[in-house]
Amino acid sequence: MQTLSNKILGCAIGLPEGALLVAKELLHLGNRAAVGQALSRLAQRGDLLRVSRGNYVLPIKSRFGSRAPSVGKVLDNLAKQCGEIIVPHGATSANALGLTTQVPMRAIYLTSEPSRRLKLGAQTVELRHAPRWQLIYPGRAAGDIVRILAWLGPDKASKAIRSLRAKLPYLEFSEIISTRARLPSWMKQEIAALVPHE
Secondary structure, eight states: OOOHHHHHHHHHHTSOTTOOBOGGGOTTSSOHHHHHHHHHHHHHHTSSEEEETTEEEOOEEETTEEEOOOHHHHHHHHHHHHTOOEEEOHHHHHHHTTSOOOOOSSEEEEESSOOEEEEETTEEEEEEEOOGGGGSSTTSHHHHHHHHHHHHOHHHHHHHHHHHHHHSOHHHHHHHHHTGGGSOHHHHHHHHTTOTTO
């Protein structure tokens, strides 16, 4: 007869990389307390990684050993499961678009939910609560522009926006302009200055 731990591992193995295992979704295997204890034991043995309270993921095993799933995949699954918005921090986006050579020391993301930290193996991921206007256009360059400008602030925005304008299609800026009522006034002015008819 299969143990509860083995049944949980069996479920985990069938999931895509970074999928979260939570006790309430495994109640078909046993009662809440037993499932919670089994998840905890599996994490202590290294068969699962505890991401945060009640959230576990299956490590990726290869011939080189085991590693945590990719941060992006875990955060995508967390966002889907909890219905929250999670986007990269402005510093990360600025680095990805070549506006800065400064590489963030920690993985920082912005979220619509309360601030917290997640643990993915040896890496800590920081989720910082952000206002709604900083979370617009998740997964799009238009959203990255807003977050970069928010990170840089009004003093450095003009130079950055000219550089971004040269790198990105006008469509991305027109999307931001169409939602300018949600942006701080200093940012609206910087973006509108790029568009002659505005």
